[in-house]
């Protein structure tokens with residue numbers, strides 16, 4: 461078991477820089493998930509840790525040792541890939557690889573990684589070829605594996621649900637840079653910027669353009685064509701930098717919006733689509749300011765297309781972002 465440190469990692473393929481100076485500390489025994497959109501550099505970073513890819517600049521430390529220049533087999537890491545090619549002679553249930561299901565193959569791949577007793581496990585989207593049900597099952601197996609082995613694990617996925625459920629620490633990557641590092645609930649409750657806010661959570665956080673009409677220590681008052689009941693005060697950490705009249709983006713998650721009688725509402729929503737999922741209902745519509753808004757309601761709700769309803773949110777559930785997209 462070993463910790464892992466990346467110091468100012470830069471990676472260029474020819475003239476194209478794809479990793480722009482990534483620094484990161486992973487504790488011994490920690491389960492860390494690299495998550496981000498396709499092409500952001502997750503696999504490249506993982507392959508750099510494994511030694512399968514050389515760094516252009518920066519240092520990689522595993523268990524307190526600098527491993528730049530150390531060959532992959534001597535780094536004490538074991539890697540499990542998305543598509544796993546079994547060696548034909550591997551004895552597993554006396555079956556040949558092509559006779560194994562995707563789930564069985566990944567179990568074999570993980571098994572082979574375990575017997576090497578690595579200091580660090582590296583997983584690159586190991587479940588993305590599996591169907592939804594098997595993915596959930598394997599996710600639970602990997603969680604249990606980490607609890608029993610207590611080995612450092614770095615897991616790459618583009619699936620934010622996998623990241624939220626597996627990680628002790630999420631590293632959210634976008635275009636070769638780290639957007640935020642934190643516990644899953646830190647990223648959910650306090651996204652550092654618009655990108656993180658939009659990436660974590662499903663359905664995606666709603667965003668509305670708003671204007672600052674008042675700011676004092678601890679809160680900022682905002683106004684929007686979507687609010688029919690006047691300005692709304694939102695608690696914030698740094699309102700002093702906000703000028704009156706400046707434009708902000710208000711973010712509210714669908715699960716934090718409620719449908720209420722019009723006198724209690726912040727604004728009105730004209731419903732366009734209602735999706736009933738059984739345990740919840742997703743309502744999508746247009747605000748009076750012509751902005752799209754989605755609301756997640758628990759259980760079944762008998763709402764219809766073209767219904768006009770009042771929506772409201774608690775100010776504690778509101779997120780504000782400045783013109784540069786940074787959380788206010």
Ligand SMILES: Nc1ncnc2c1ncn2[C@@H]1O[C@H](COP(=O)(O)OP(=O)(O)OP(=O)(O)O)[C@@H](O)[C@H]1O
Nearest residue numbers: 473478496497498499500501502503504505617618
């Ligand atoms: N060998 C290579 N030569 C040139 N460019 C590469 C090479 N490998 C990766 N890249 C580029 O580096 C960037 C990051 O790729 P990477 O595979 O790390 O992304 P990723 O986050 O793992 O994406 P995905 O979720 O699709 O697997 C991409 O723009 C990719 O095209």
Ligand SMILES: [Mg+2]
Nearest residue numbers: 502503504584
């Ligand atoms: Mg990848």
